Amino acid sequence: MSDEDRIDVNDLVLKIDKDENLNLKLILSKVWDGKFFLLKCGFISALIGVVVALVSITEYSSTSILFPEYSESSGGSNLLGQFGGLASFAGIDIGSEGGLNPELYPTIVRSTPFYMELLKSKVYYKKLNDSIPLETYMKDHAPKSFGGLLLKYTIGLPRYLASKDKVESTNISNEDLLYLDKETTDIIKSLRDRIACEISKKSGLITIYVEMPDPLIAAGVNKFTRAYMEEYLTDYKIGKLNDNLSFLIDRREEAWMEYSDAQNALYKFRDNNFNITTSLARSREEHLEAEYTLALSVLEELNKQVEQARIKVKEQTPVFKELQPPLIPNEKSKPKRMLTVLIFSVVGVFGGLAYVFFGHSLTTSED
Numbered sequence: 593m594s595d596e597d598r599i600d601v602n603d604l605v606l607k608i609d610k611d612e613n614l615n616l617k618l619i620l621s622k623v624w625d626g627k628f629f630l631l632k633c634g635f636i637s638a639l640i641g642v643v644v645a646l647v648s649i650t651e652y653s654s655t656s657i658l659f660p661e662y663s664e665s666s667g668g669s670n671l672l673g674q675f676g677g678l679a680s681f682a683g684i685d686i687g688s689e690g691g692l693n694p695e696l697y698p699t700i701v702r703s704t705p706f707y708m709e710l711l712k713s714k715v716y717y718k719k720l721n722d723s724i725p726l727e728t729y730m731k732d733h734a735p736k737s738f739g740g741l742l743l744k745y746t747i748g749l750p751r752y753l754a755s756k757d758k759v760e761s762t763n764i765s766n767e768d769l770l771y772l773d774k775e776t777t778d779i780i781k782s783l784r785d786r787i788a789c790e791i792s793k794k795s796g797l798i799t800i801y802v803e804m805p806d807p808l809i810a811a812g813v814n815k816f817t818r819a820y821m822e823e824y825l826t827d828y829k830i831g832k833l834n835d836n837l838s839f840l841i842d843r844r845e846e847a848w849m850e851y852s853d854a855q856n857a858l859y860k861f862r863d864n865n866f867n868i869t870t871s872l873a874r875s876r877e878e879h880l881e882a883e884y885t886l887a888l889s890v891l892e893e894l895n896k897q898v899e900q901a902r903i904k905v906k907e908q909t910p911v912f913k914e915l916q917p918p919l920i921p922n923e924k925s926k927p928k929r930m931l932t933v934l935i936f937s938v939v940g941v942f943g944g945l946a947y948v949f950f951g952h953s954l955t956t957s958e959d
Contacts, residue, residue: 630944637940641933648932649735652807653925654814657916658798660825697798698789700824701817704770707780709820715812726813730779735805787817797915807921814918822912830908837901844894851887858884 700706711727719733772780788801800817804810827834858880865873 629948630941633940633944633947634937635940637943638933638937640940641936644927644932644936648927649805650924651803651805651926652810652921652923653801653803654807654810654918654921655802655916656800656814656818656914656918658800658818658822659913659915660796660798661911661913694791694793694796697791697821697825700821701787701789701800702784704772704780706817706820707783708770710783710813710816711776711779713812713816715809717806718808726809727776727779729806729809730782731775787813789817789821800918802918803925811918811920818918826910829910830905833901833905833908837898837905840894840898840901844891844898847887847891847894851884851891854880854884854887 711725711730713726714723715726715729716723717729717733724733786803790799790801791797792799798821800814800821802810802814802817804813858877861877861880865877
């Protein structure tokens with residue numbers, strides 16, 4: 593490279609540095625000139641943030657942690673459980689025999705049947721010093737957000753008035769169909785945002801989160817959610833085994849009646865025939881003895897099967913260890929008022945910066 597080329601390159605570098613310094617000075621100059629405007633934007637936004645923080649509903653969060661333990665059968669299922677434990681560390685879920693896929697656990701607490709049962713459950717409401725259905729609390733006592741009321745009676749007023757004119761109930765002939773009015777549907781939507789369930793693939797821990805405006809109700813809803821999930825998973829795991837056990841118990845009752853009838857018939861025949869001399873009477877006695885023996889063997893076999901079924905149900909019933917109970921929260925989880933004010937202030941300042949750099953240009957171009 594010649595000396596002239598080197599000089600041209602150096603001049604170009606110096607020119608670029610000079611332009612960058614000029615741009616930086618121009619930016620700082622614009623910021624300095626608009627400092628009072630930026631302070632005003634930040635102050636006004638902070639005031640808006642204070643208002644939003646003050647009118648926001650206070651929320652309390654309750655958390656519980658469960659660890660489900662499933663018994664493993666011998667043989668192939670035990671081997672599957674061993675491989676399943678190893679695969680979980682690699683992030684691979686091969687499922688569990690007879691059990692629900694853990695990834696579907698959160699779906700349980702998002703299902704409509706769960707919320708229908710939850711709305712019927714009673715929670716303790718301190719202001720009334722009494723337990724009331726959760727549905728009553730959500731309809732009549734739960735605080736409404738200012739933003740929600742504002743939208744409801746401004747933009748959403750036509751929709752609200754139209755919903756009042758609709759028929760609140762529908763005559764449905766099929767009992768298998770479920771109908772929910774709009775108010776109940778809105779309550780369920782709200783609860784879905786307040787209740788969450790997470791499952792750890794590696795450890796298998798089930799974590800339940802509940803957020804409500806009342807700390808006692810938050811803990812109560814968490815307790816109900818935990819109990820519902822335990823019952824659902826237990827029924828899913830051993831439902832068929834319980835059905836089989838119930839069938840065997842019913843069959844044993846029938847076998848006991850047949851055994852009692854056969855026994856009574858045999859003893860009655862013997863009481864009425866002390867000295868059996870005819871072949872017909874002896875044949876009748878042998879027939880009754882055969883029926884008695886058969887009924888006794890069937891009854892004894894069913895007794896064994898019932899006991900085996902009970903053992904199997906007990907072995908396969910999952911045990912849930914409570915690592916953390918649903919405690920009553922003593923500190924609010926929302927709103928984070930200082931954080932809300934800070935976020936509004938920062939957004940206001942950035943909005944002011946955008947106006948300082950681009951607003952004047954747009955105004956000038958329009959002129």
